[in-house]
Amino acid sequence: MVKKLLSTFFITLLFSSYIQAQALKGRILDTSGSPIIGAYIIHTTSEHHAHTNESGYFVLPEVTKGDSLQISHVGYETQAYIVDNLSKEVTIRLKESAIELGEVIFSQDVNPVSTLSRIDLKTNPVNTSQDILRKVPGLFIGQHAGGGKAEQIFLRGFDIDHGTDINISVDGMPVNMVSHAHGQGYSDLHFIIPETVERIDFDKGPYNADKGNFATAGYVNFQTKRGLDKSSVSVQGGSFNSIRTVGLFNLVNKVNNNAYIAAEYLSSDGPFESSQNFNRLNLMGRYGVTFDDGSDFSLIASHFTSKWDASGQIPVRAVESGQITNFGALDDTEGGYTSRSNIALNHSKMINDRLFIKNNAYFSKYDFELFSNFTFFLEDSVNGDQIRQREDRALFGLESQLTYSNTFSGGDYALQFGVGLRSDDSRGNELAGTKNRDSVRFVTQRGDITEANYYSYVNFDLFINKWRINPGLRVDYFNFLYQDDLTPEYDPKSLNAAVLSPKLNFIYTANEKVQLFLKSGIGFHSNDTRVVLERPNNESILPRGFGVDVGGNFKLMPRLIVNTALWYLRLEQEFVYVGDAGIVEPSGKTGRRGVDLGLRWQASNWLYFDGDFTYSYARSLEDPEGNNFIPLAPRITTTGGLSLEKDGFAGALRARYLQDRPANEDNSVIAEGYTVVDLNASYTFNAITVGFFIENLLDTDWKETQFDTESRIRLADGSLEPSPVSEIHFTPGTPFNFRGFVKFTF
CATH class of the missing domain: 2.40.170.20 (TonB-dependent receptor, beta-barrel domain)
Structure with a gap:
C-alpha cells in the first residue's frame, strides 16, 4: 500500500513538473495585424515575464492552463489573458489607446529608442516622405531640385549629401x-x-x-x-x-x-x-x-x-x-x-x-x-x-x-x-x-x-x-x-x-x-x-x-x-x-x-x-x-x-x-x-x-x-x-x- 502511494506521489510530482515546465508561445499584434515590438507579458502570480521580439513573438516559460497573464505596451490598452491551451501558439491583439509616458519602462532587452520613435510618430503623424526622415532626432534634410530629387541629409556633423554615411x-x-x-x-x-x-x-x-x-x-x-x-x-x-x-x-x-x-x-x-x-x-x-x-x-x-x-x-x-x-x-x-x-x-x-x-x-x-x-x-x-x-x-x-x-x-x-x-x-x-x-x-x-x-x-x-x-x-x-x-x-x-x-x-x-x-x-x-x-x-x-x-x-x-x-x-x-x-x-x-x-x-x-x-x-x-x-x-x-x-x-x-x-x-x-x-x-x-x-x-x-x-x-x-x-x-x-x-x- 505504501509502495503504491509512493509511486502515485512520484508520478504526480513528475507530471506536475512537466506541466509547470511548459511554455506559452504566441504573437502580440495590434488591431491591424502589425506586430507589437517590446510588448510586456507578465505572469500575474509569479511575476516572471517576457517581451515580444521584432516580429511580435514571445515565449513565456513556467505556464500552466488556467494561469492569468497581463499584456501591456505603451500606446495600447492593457489586456488580461487566461491561458486555456498550451499546445499551440496564441495570437493576442491589443487595442490602441492614448499615449501614456508613465507606462514606459527601461529593460535590458527592449530598445527605448524604438518605443519613443513610435510615440513620436503617433503624436506627430507625417504626411510627406520628407517628414518621415525628420522623425530621426537630430536629422535635417534639404531639397534642391524641384521636389523630385532625393533630399540632402545632415546628421551628427555630416553633410551626408544624399546618403554616403547613413x-x-x-x-x-x-x-x-x-x-x-x-x-x-x-x-x-x-x-x-x-x-x-x-x-x-x-x-x-x-x-x-x-x-x-x-x-x-x-x-x-x-x-x-x-x-x-x-x-x-x-x-x-x-x-x-x-x-x-x-x-x-x-x-x-x-x-x-x-x-x-x-x-x-x-x-x-x-x-x-x-x-x-x-x-x-x-x-x-x-x-x-x-x-x-x-x-x-x-x-x-x-x-x-x-x-x-x-x-x-x-x-x-x-x-x-x-x-x-x-x-x-x-x-x-x-x-x-x-x-x-x-x-x-x-x-x-x-x-x-x-x-x-x-x-x-x-x-x-x-x-x-x-x-x-x-x-x-x-x-x-x-x-x-x-x-x-x-x-x-x-x-x-x-x-x-x-x-x-x-x-x-x-x-x-x-x-x-x-x-x-x-x-x-x-x-x-x-x-x-x-x-x-x-x-x-x-x-x-x-x-x-x-x-x-x-x-x-x-x-x-x-x-x-x-x-x-x-x-x-x-x-x-x-x-x-x-x-x-x-x-x-x-x-x-x-x-x-x-x-x-x-x-x-x-x-x-x-x-x-x-x-x-x-x-x-x-x-x-x-x-x-x-x-x-x-x-x-x-x-x-x-x-x-x-x-x-x-x-x-x-x-x-x-x-x-x-x-x-x-x-x-x-x-x-x-x-x-x-x-x-x-x-x-x-x-x-x-x-x-x-x-x-x-x-x-x-x-x-x-x-x-x-x-x-x-x-x-x-x-x-x-x-x-x-x-x-x-x-x-x-x-x-x-x-x-x-x-x-x-x-x-x-x-x-x-x-x-x-x-x-x-x-x-x-x-x-x-x-x-x-x-x-x-x-x-x-x-x-x-x-x-x-x-x-x-x-x-x-x-x-x-x-x-x-x-x-x-x-x-x-x-x-x-x-x-x-x-x-x-x-x-x-x-x-x-x-x-x-x-x-x-x-x-x-
Whole structure:
C-alpha cells in the first residue's frame, strides 16, 4: 500500500513538473495585424515575464492552463489573458489607446529608442516622405531640385549629401544606391507612402553588426504596416496649385491573414516663377499570412514614378543685383524623371522555444534621369554647363538571420547569426553635357556597373545581472566590375575587397527608470566602383569609421524622459561628390565629436512636448588649423514642438533651427542658418476628419540648401561676366503655404 502511494506521489510530482515546465508561445499584434515590438507579458502570480521580439513573438516559460497573464505596451490598452491551451501558439491583439509616458519602462532587452520613435510618430503623424526622415532626432534634410530629387541629409556633423554615411532601408530592402549616377549612397525615399509607415527603427553610430555599408553616422529602417483595421481616402489642396490624394484600402484583416493596397498622387507647381510641373504616383500592395506551424509570410509590391522641372541653385549675386528674385532661375530647364518598382518577400518563424529564423528577399527595377546646371557658363561660354546624369538599374538581394536564445525562456544569452548578399547591375550609367534637355553636346562617362556585396555577421548578447554585454562582428566582401562603353574594345575592369567590422556595446539598466550605455564599433562606407577601379591601391575603397558613444536614458519624472549621449566618430576617408566631373573624391581623414540631448514630456493626458538638441564639432584631421573646416557640416541643430489630442481635436506646433555653418574649408564663406515654424490641426467627427497644414508659419526668408560654388553667369543685358565668381549658390526655402484636407474613414 505504501509502495503504491509512493509511486502515485512520484508520478504526480513528475507530471506536475512537466506541466509547470511548459511554455506559452504566441504573437502580440495590434488591431491591424502589425506586430507589437517590446510588448510586456507578465505572469500575474509569479511575476516572471517576457517581451515580444521584432516580429511580435514571445515565449513565456513556467505556464500552466488556467494561469492569468497581463499584456501591456505603451500606446495600447492593457489586456488580461487566461491561458486555456498550451499546445499551440496564441495570437493576442491589443487595442490602441492614448499615449501614456508613465507606462514606459527601461529593460535590458527592449530598445527605448524604438518605443519613443513610435510615440513620436503617433503624436506627430507625417504626411510627406520628407517628414518621415525628420522623425530621426537630430536629422535635417534639404531639397534642391524641384521636389523630385532625393533630399540632402545632415546628421551628427555630416553633410551626408544624399546618403554616403547613413544606411536607409524599408522593410529590410535597401534604399541607398551604390555607384549611383548622381552620387554614392543616393537615397530616394519618395517611393514610400507616409501613411503606411508603422514604425521607424534607428540608431546613431556604427554599432550594429546587422547594418553594413553606409552605417557610419547611423541607420534608419522603416517598417510598413502589416495590415489596416480600416480603409480611408483623403484629399489635400492648397498653395502653389498643390494637390495630394491618398487611398488606403483594407482588403483582408483576419487573425492570420492581412491584405491591403495603398495609392498616392501628388502634383504641385511649387513656389518658383517657373512652374515645377511636379507630379508623383505611388502604388503599394501588401499581403501577409501566418500558417498553423507558426511560419509568417508577407509579400510587398510597390511602384513609384516621379517627374519634375527645377529652377536649380542660384547665386547670391544674381539676386542681390536684382537680375532675378529668390524664386527665379538662370536655367529653368533643369529637372528629371525617376521610377522604382519593388517586390519583397519576408518570412519568419519561431522554430522552438529557443530558435527564431527570419528571411527576406527583394528585387527592384530603377530608372533615373537628372538635368542640372551648377556653374552656368563656367566651362562652355556658348552652350552653357548643363549636364545629364542617368542610369537603368536592377537591384537584387536576400538575407537570412538565425537567432538562438534562451532569453525567450527567461535566460541570460542570445546568439544571432546572419548571412546575405546584395547585387547591383547599373546599365548605361552616364554623365553627359546637354543643352535645354534636348541635345547632347558630349559624353563624359558611360558604362555598365556590376557590384556585389556578400556579407555575414554575428551578434552575441550576454545578460549578467543588470548588464547587457553585446559583442558583434561583421565581414563584408565586395566585387567591383565596370565596363567603359566609351572605349572601343570590351575590356571590363574588376577588383575584390573585404572589410571587417567589430562592435562592442555595454548597456547597464540600473532600474526601470535609469539605463546607461557605452557603445563602440567600426563601420564603413564604400566608394563608387569607377573611382575604386581607378585607384585600386588606395585606402578609399572601403574606408572605415571608428565610433564611440556614452550616455543614458532617464525617466526623471513619471511623464518626463530624457536621453543623452556624448559621441566621437573618425573616418579614414571623407567623400565629396563632384557632380560635373562624375566622380566621388576622397578628401582625407576627418573627426567629429558632439552631444545629443532629447526630451519627451507629457504635460497632461492630452498635451505632449518633445525636443532634441545636437552639437557637433567637425574637422579635417590632415589640414592645418584654420583651414580644416568641413564644408556644410552642421554645428547646432534643434527641433521641438507641442502636440495635443483631445475630444476629436488634434494639432501640433513645431519648430526647427539650424545654426550658421562653414561653407568652405577656412570658414570664410558661411551657409546661413534658419528657424522655420510649422503648424497643423485637425478635427475628427464620426468617420470624417478635416484639417490643415501650414508650412513656414512665420513666412521666414530662408535658404534650404547652400553650396560654395564657382560659376559664371550671363547678365541681364545678355553679356557674360568678365570672370568667374565663387560664392554661395542656394535653393530658397518654401515660403508660407497652406494646405487644407478632408479624410473619410470607412
